[in-house]
Each structure stands twice: as C-alpha cells, then as structure tokens.
Amino acid sequence: MSQLAETVQKGRPISQGTIDIEVASNVVSHLSFSIYRNFARAIRELISNAYDARATEVHIGLYLKSDPQKVVIRDNGVGMNLEEMRKRLFRIGNATLPTEEIDPVSKRKRIGEFGVGFLSAFPYCDRLTVVSKKVNEDAIIDVSVDTQRFFSGVSFNVTEFSVPYVQYKSDLPTKQGETILTLEGIKPHIVKDLRQVRQRRSTTSIDRFEGFRKFRWSICQFVPIEYPPDRKDLADFFTYDGRNPLRLWLDGEELFRNVPKDAQILEKGEKSFGSIATRYVIMSPMEPVEPQEARGLQIRVRDVGIGLPTDFDVIKLKGRVLGKLNYICGEIHVTKGLIPVMIHRDSLSYTQSVAEMDSFFRNQFTALNAKLDNWAKGDRTIYTFIGDTPDSRRSMKDLRAANLLHLPRNRVRAIKTEMASVQRVTRVIEDRGFTVEVEMSKARRYSTLEVYPEKKLVRILEAPSKIQTRISLMGQVYQTSLGEWKHTKSIESACRIERHKVIFNVGHPVFKLTRLDEETIKQLVLGITLLLEEHPRKKMLLERFYLLLRETL
C-alpha cells in the first residue's frame, strides 16, 4: 500500500509526540516479593551474581545484634564500573539469553538470565549499599539504594528514579576486583527467624532447626559451592574440567554442600532426555535422610539448586508406597541443553525432555527401593544368624567392611530369638558375590562368620546343635530355639515361652551344670518356668527348689 493511501485511510495527524511508559513502583515490589519468598533464596541470588562475576571467594557476615541489623556480602569477582552498574545492576529485567558457553576465565556456565536477581534483597532491608571496584580500574563506586521506596505503595516513574553514587580511589591493587553488598536495616521478621532458638534440637526437618541453622542449610543446598572435602568422589564426578571453585564463608565458617554423613553411592551415571543431558548420583546413608527436606534428588542447572530435592511424585504416580524412598538422596546436574528454568528458580518448565527425565527417575526410585528392601531382608537374615553372641560385633564390623552388610542393625529389626538357617545365610552371602565355606566346629558354642575380603570368601563356623528343635513335656510339644540375653541368677531368666515356642537363654548358669545332659536341663528349666507361670505365688518355693538342685548338682 502506498504512503498516500495509508494517510487517506487513517486520516491526517493533528499532533505528534511520545508517551512515557511508566512502571509503577509496586511492579518492583511484586517482582521481588513473588519471586524470592525466602531470605535464603534471596541471598542465593546475590551469591549467584558473584559466581557469574568470576568470584572465587564470597564472605557473608550477619550482624543481627547490631544497630541497625545488617548483612554484609563481599566477593572478589571482577566488579563493576559505573557504566556496567547502570547497564547490569540498575536496569531491572535486563535479561540475557541463557547460554551453554563456558566463561573462558572462570570456566563456569552463566547462571543469571532474567536480570532480576539484584531485586531479591529489596524486600528484606531498608537500605542496600553496593560498593564495587572493577578489575584493572582504580575507582571504587559506592551506591546506596533506599529500598523502602519501592514498597511505599506510591506509584512513580521508575525511569525517573535515581540513586546517589560516589566514586573513590580504591585502596586495592589495580588487578583486583571486588563487590560489597550491605543490606542495612534487615526486616524484624527476618531477624526474628534467624535468631530463633529451639529448646529441643531436632534434625528431622528444617522447620525444627534453629533459625540460623535453617538459613545455613538452605544456603548450602542451593548455591554453587564446593562439596565437603571428604566427598572428593562427588566433586570429581560433577565438576567439569577446569571450573574455578567458589568458596563461601558464613560468619567466618566455610560452607560446603549438604551431603548426608556416610552416604553411599547407589547409582551414578549420565543420561540424555530429548534435548538435555544429565549427570546424576543417587545415594543413601542407609537410614532415613535427615532433614526430610533433603530426601529425593536435587536438580541443579548450571550448578544452582532448583527448588528442594524432589521424589518426582513417584508415590502418587506409581500408586505404591515405597518404604525405602526416605533413604534416598542425591543430585541431578543438567550438563547440556537449555532447560527452561522458571524465574523464581524453584522449578523447571514442564517440557517433553523434563517429562522424560521425571519418568526415568521415577523408575529408578522404584528399582532402588526394591534394591534397598532386598538388602534389608538379606541383612536381617545375617543379623539373625550371628545373633547377639560375644563374637557378633566383630563379625558385623568385618561384614560391613566387606560390603556384605548394608543397613545398620537397628534399621532391619532382626529377630534376636530366631535362628536363621545356614542355608539361608549362605544364599544371601552368595547373592552378594562371595563364596561360602561351611565348617562344623565342635569346639564352638555359637555359630559365627569369618570374612576374607581379599579372597571374596566367607567361612561359616557352625556350632553343633546341642538342643533338639522340639521338646515334649506333659504331652505338650514345644518348638525350641537358642538365644542369649541378660540373665539373673533366678531360673526365670533361663528361658522364655512364646505360645508353643521356647527360647532357651544359653548364657544362663543352669546350662553350665555338667552332671546333667542338655536335654534334661532343658526339660527341667521348662518345667520350672511353666510351674512359675501357673503358680506365681509359689515363686519363692520354686526358686528355693532350683537353688537346692543347683547346689546338689
């Protein structure tokens, strides 16, 4: 259409000009409040900014008793000059396209993409001061923002909003850069949360932690810091070549990622889902992971935790209760592909790749739950077999060292009074990759296990069965088994009757009477115990009878 035709169609203009686009101050308020609903997550954003600025060290100091209360965050990154501050920090929503490119100096992938991370601190303080010195420049810029102005409810043109700045000559060497953020006048509810003290210390949930500990846990969970020094295996697996580590100190204490103590790697690998590639480690401390918020797998994109660890709704979607799901924790790192992260960094957009990933890990959870259940059953058989004998502690230690026992004894509820057969124990141990040699040892009183890890061999030293498996008394047949528990001199502690089953306490002195055979002792003990149960008032008489008998024999 020609220009003439267009003018004719729209009519002749009367006047021309520009209309200012005004952004209400509460847009900033909505953005910051709705995105970062938690102080720890707000701090995570500021640390992420330092990470992107090639910082290798970040120090955070909390001053909750000073007046005004403040938080000081300092990093040794490249810093900013005035122009960069204008363009990057004070241009809200200055989004950059997410990229897979690795920074040539820090060898890190850029975290920031939305350009709103700086807003994160706004709702939590009255004044935010930024002091920054760019590397290879000598000036230090000091900017102070009255953050309260954004929450006063008054609409104003953000384009007209200005913050004062002062430039000084820096005392740092030219080559060094730094950025110091001071959040002054921390909101009273945040101070109250951070200073919250609990009378009873609990580790089960972060909501039961003391305020400062909860904050520290959250920081360790989300920010791209290092793994604990004793988890070099995780660091080696996840750290891509040459990435400069970020070290973080909170109130002078160096922080590391949360990894449950003694967590063993159950599975690790690499897997691609559509356009994204992941690296994952699934671990278990062989007991319920604490706090409960750490259960499941922590998804990390560009090394930053996305929301809390997730179980991918496996119970809801599989329709099965997975008893050992509480034992599982770990991490999934998205290593390739531009996975869409929601602006609050608490979840991922639900794309085909994400759906495939979720489904894969749901299946892994089901399989690992079955594996842990199976281990628990096998462990129970072994624990039951070795019982509570004097040798059992050493045997357990050897078995655990050889990876033949996985779960702690208190987690498998072994039935102390039940004897596990040699055949069952042999089957469990053989399933775990060891060969078994059974040896009958007449000199032994208890059956026990000897482990030879270098030969992948377990020797079962089986004690001869001294007591019949059944006993008949006054026409009643009882099943018998052996056990050992704390006893007194009283005959009462020599055996325990459970319906038609009798468990003899082989450690009781009555079994040391050498002038009677074990069958007779067993019948005597059972007889006295039955009489005691039937005539409790005659306890004194029966105990006297037992003592006389013992002295005679």
Added chain:
Amino acid sequence: MLKRQAEDYKSQLTEKFWLPKVQKYAKLLRPRLRDKHLKILTLTSDDNYCETLRFIEHRLTSKDEIFLWTYDHHKRMRLEAERFQVLPTAKYEDTIINSSQVISSHFPFEILNLDFFAQDPTTEEGRVELEIESVEATVRLQKMKQTESLKGFVTIYTTLFDGNAVDVGKLANRLNSYHVDGWAGIDGSAYPGSVKTMKEKVNVIERLLADISKKYGYEVAGCNHVTPTEIISIVMAVRKLG
C-alpha cells in the same frame, strides 16, 4: 608500603614477639582459666589481622571478643563480611584523643594492640608524639571504665621508625596537660629534649609508657621490645595497684 610486606611484618611479629608475650602476660591476667577470653582491641588493615587468628588458635580469645579498628570505610566493610566487630572508621589517634562516646562504651580491653604501623602511617613530623598522646588517652579511658574483674592489661605499641626526631619536652608538656590528682606530672628535665636514633626512641617510649601507666594507678608488670627493620614494637603489661 606494599601489602605483601605488611602481611609479612605482622605474621613475623606475631609469631616471634606478640604471641609469646601475650601468652605470658595472659597468665597474669587470667591465671586460672584455660580459655583466657581476653577482650582485644587491635588496629588493623582489611586483610591483615593474622594476630587475632593466632590468639584464637591459642585460646587467648574468641572471635566475639575481638574488636578491630580500621580507619577506612571500605576496609571496614571487608572486615565486616568476615564477621568481625569493627569499631568506627577514623584515625585512631583523632578519635581516642577526643574520647568519642561510641568508642568509650566498648572499653575496657585486656589486650590493646595499638599497631599504628597497620594504619598506613605517614612520615610527617609529630606523628610519634600524636601516637603516644593517643596511648595516654587510651590508658585514661581504660582507667575510667575500670571494672572489678580487670586486674590489668597489656598494651602493644607498634610504630614506624623514621628519620624524624621526637620532641620529648613538647610531648611531656602535652601529656602533663591531662591533670590527675596526686600526680606530679612527667618530669621533662629527666628526659632528653629530642631523640632521633632507634635506641633512644625505644628507651624514651618505654619510659613514657611506664610513666603514663603510673599516672593512672597501674604498675608495670613487664616490658619488652623488638626492633625489626623500620619498626618499633613494645609490649607492656600493667596491673592495678593495690
């Protein structure tokens, strides 16, 4: 002075002089406690506080009992990020001589590490005189805020040795201007009029520090000094009389 050199002088002084002396005198101040919990004021730069960390390691103090003094706002921010308690940012000499209310509320201290060398000293005339005057003001504040539990304290005075002469007569007059009942004042005639060499300066400063302590009712429990290149460092322990 280069930063690297500053770090070296402090770590060497700490290891060879300050730490052993403070350990020795801490036994006088807190004889029974294993963890001494000494309250420390130390003049420092932003990245040069190694002595405080060594004192913590040797159970002489804890982080909560250490107060750092720095003269620069940005240095203060750096120290605060490491969770140190930092006192107002100004030149120590100026602030203490004017007895600011904000500082006096933190007194008394058991260890006063008045390391003027860490405050980027200039070589102008009258610097040492001003520093000694500020030590006098510090001891005065210690006396004013004296508590029952404070048996004494240790002053570590460290300064740059330069070619300027110290005018002792003028300094004695300035110190005498703070009047204390029952104190006859420093006898200027007993001191040389002006000192310039390292040996003379150390001798005069030690005598002046002892006189200042006596003025405020303290007796000297021990005094030592070292003079590595361009630096004079004196440790003086005093205890309450009676």
